[in-house]
Amino acid sequence: MKICVLGAGAWGTALAVSACSQDRSPHALTLWARDPALVTAIQSTRQNMRYLPGVALPESLQVTGGAASALETTVAGQDLVIIATPMAGLRSVLLRLQAARVGVPVAWLCKGFESPEGKSPDAGGLLAHEICAQMAPDLAAGVLSGPSFAREVAMGRPTALVAASEHAGVRDALVAAFHQPTLRVYASHDMVGVEVGGAVKNVLAIACGFCDGLQLGLNARAALITRGLAEMTRLGVALGARADTFTGLSGLGDLVLTATGDLSRNRQVGVLLAQGQTLAQAVASLGHVAEGVYCARTVVQRARALGVDMPIAQAVVALLDGQLSASQAVASLMGRDPTAELG
Secondary structure, eight states, rough: EEEEEEOSHHHHHHHHHHHTTSSOOEEEEEEESSHHHHHHHHHHSSSSSTEEEEEOTTTEEEEETTTTSSSHHHHHOOOEEEEOSSSHHHHHHHHHHHHTTTSSSSSEEEOOOOTTTTTTTOOOOOHHHHHHHHHHHTTTTTEEEOOOOHHHHHTTTOEEEEESOOOOHOOOOHHHHHHHHTTEEEEEEEEEHHHHHHHHHHHHHHHHHHHTTTOHHHHHHHHHHHHHHHHHHHHHTTTOOGGGGGSIIIIIIOOOOOHHHTOHHHHHHHHHHHHTHHHHHHHHHOOOOOOHHHHHHHHHHHHHHHHHOOOHHHHHHHHHHTOOOOOHHHHHHSSSSSOOOOO
């Protein structure tokens, strides 16, 4: 299978490395980057020192992009196209794929809600499949998601993901491309649920980060994760997802990893805020995108429009906006009126 990965960040690079490293007949992998300097550096060192340092790229992995190879040229003749850009770049890439009349399966890796730039401050952003419906309705598309730190995938550590699409051909292509002894890929019809899980867990990880940064203890962390899962499920169901999706890999699995793992950028933002850094300082220190910072407000806006209560997400937005300190955000959550656990 000929596979093209558009975007040479940590996750796109790691997935390309994983697919190239299979013991069975390897796929033909092309990794495309927009930045010509990044392309040149990867080609010369056979490492992605900017986003995934220390991981040697297989010789069979072709790296291209920049001025030397346009995106439209790169996707021609491929059997599967993977979009590995942040959410902010998804709309423009989908538009270019639609214009190029790509007829093969397409899937994205990004997790989050699009920031509603240029719209009313109260307008909610869109999930990836909603953007695709606007910009590239002719594509057979899906999402590949789940609990997955890029470095561990690149190193061949055991990982499980979910390939979700309403198109059986997309699900089958993703399983054929990436399922291997160290990477299990499960199929799902529930794109909405998988995308909501991938988006909301980043926001909840910020909450767990400032919980850990304040050293509130393991009891508090467990409570945040559990109640956060309830918030995620309520929003997902209101958007049309299946409730049981959120007890799976792209819901509970991704939430536990991102909320507790030291490699989680979103959790680290919360830790740094609790330690007294400003949001700008915390984000700058990461060197990578922390999607939870950019989609937290949209999560709350979409929930509010649907009448869904999400107090933890609301506290995170107040924290990011500087309206509450980390300790005040925790106090606001603990001071809520008693209620039943379910729902």
